[in-house]
Amino acid sequence: MGKKFNVSRTAVWKHVNELRRIGYEIDSSPRIGYSFVKSPDLVIPAEIALGLNTSIMGRRILYREEVTSTQDEAGDAARKGAEEGVVVISERQTRGRGRKGRLWASPPREGVYFSTILRPNLRPTQIIQIPLIAGVAVCKAIRRVTPLEPRIKWPNDITIGGKKVGGILAEMSSDMDRVNHIVLGIGVNVNTECSLLPEPTRGIATSLAEKCGEYVSRVRLVQCLLAEFDALYRTFLVSGFDMLREEWKALDSTVGSWVKVIDGNEEMKGKALDIDGEGFLLVRKENGDVKRIISGDVSLIGRDN
């Protein structure tokens, strides 16, 4: 191996040791040399970049073994001028978060936790469209790497069998009329042991491995996520959200369902009719009025038969 790459025996030995330290299994036998046994499925840039075919997303990948939140790191990078498509990915978040500052449990090496920087020419009122198209990307990527059929719950949850398997968080820096940058975070429970998660997450969460009964490659999932989102985002930039609305609806579980919406102190029930061209949810209340939901927690409470 030393000869082939023109490096010394000691240099090879050093690299092998570093790979072993981070979890690669590598055999060595005196005359034959080293042989690769098993990859630890770390989400390191070298692994992700292998065969990644995107034009914007992941053009630069910053890897951290541990972060408070990939959103914090990517936000810092964005403020220092990092370009669109830069990704921050980590094996573990100590303070992973979802909407409204809620905890997103992020045990080491079990899930996928990354954030990417976006710089679209958007008004602040359009930010809702970003998690919606990211939701489509997450569903499509999961469908590519597993036989599972995840669905979207408006605006930002990815569910399988009614339990949460993924979540999306879009945070923006903007002035009154123009978005400066968006940090889009995606978290997926991949090989997560959900019974070990803290409450209240434990009761409502599931993971891909739990649902399909086998280990799922995190590296492969990240590659598919970046590729799917890259394609959707480029369509969005050229043609706007309306072009992606039907695709979103095909993967959504909200529209057509009876829903309860809690927004601050207000609570309402009704039937989710559709999303409008801007991405907001239209709900017909029991008194017949149609309300445009721009924020709030939506629970699905049943469907007509």
Next chain:
Amino acid sequence: MGKKFNVSRTAVWKHVNELRRIGYEIDSSPRIGYSFVKSPDLVIPAEIALGLNTSIMGRRILYREEVTSTQDEAGDAARKGAEEGVVVISERQTRGRGRKGRLWASPPREGVYFSTILRPNLRPTQIIQIPLIAGVAVCKAIRRVTPLEPRIKWPNDITIGGKKVGGILAEMSSDMDRVNHIVLGIGVNVNTECSLLPEPTRGIATSLAEKCGEYVSRVRLVQCLLAEFDALYRTFLVSGFDMLREEWKALDSTVGSWVKVIDGNEEMKGKALDIDGEGFLLVRKENGDVKRIISGDVSLIGRDN
């Protein structure tokens, strides 16, 4: 003086020298001691805090002789957890900015340039309301310290005789449904020599001193600005924007005027009818349609007589 404050003669001398360095004129005579001649009207916290009677705004004032932009400094402080009402003020901005990244010329010691941190429980779509109420505060404060009658041009300009004397910039950090913090920046041309400003600012700007023909105390203006905004903001938190709408309209020059609105590549003309309960401008186009303007540059092109 040493005796009265129980400090040594040398300590007094040191402080006096520091005050002289930053611009205070202080006479000294051998037997009598020091006598105060003239304050340089610096916007230092000790001066501003003197007699300031606010409950939120300016509870902590961070002073910098020079910054790139008070928005940047206040944003950093906000991300580190600085509380609502913290003010960053400076004598000079090297990259002062307005909406859409435009330059706000900020020559040293001539204008007032400060930013304050707000943490209201708002949706991102409501951010427009913050510059609107700040506009009311700026007009009221200027009316208190000068005989001038500035007016607001929707959404964020303060004008006198059609020329820009002040501007407001609200930048936010938020997720899809909740504002995390807002950094509200206010810039006023106080004793600014507008003929020396760079183009394109020069031709469209004026200053308080130019309009009223005499030097205006920046410290006094900042005190009034903080006091007026403090009162309005507290009303806003309790009662919402609708309570302040009439007060805004009493100081506004936009409603009732014919306007040209440029938003990206779109341009339209019409008559400004009103602002709605959320702060957006309603314009009746020539074909009779009423359009709700949520961003864009508005120019006033005349009034009916």
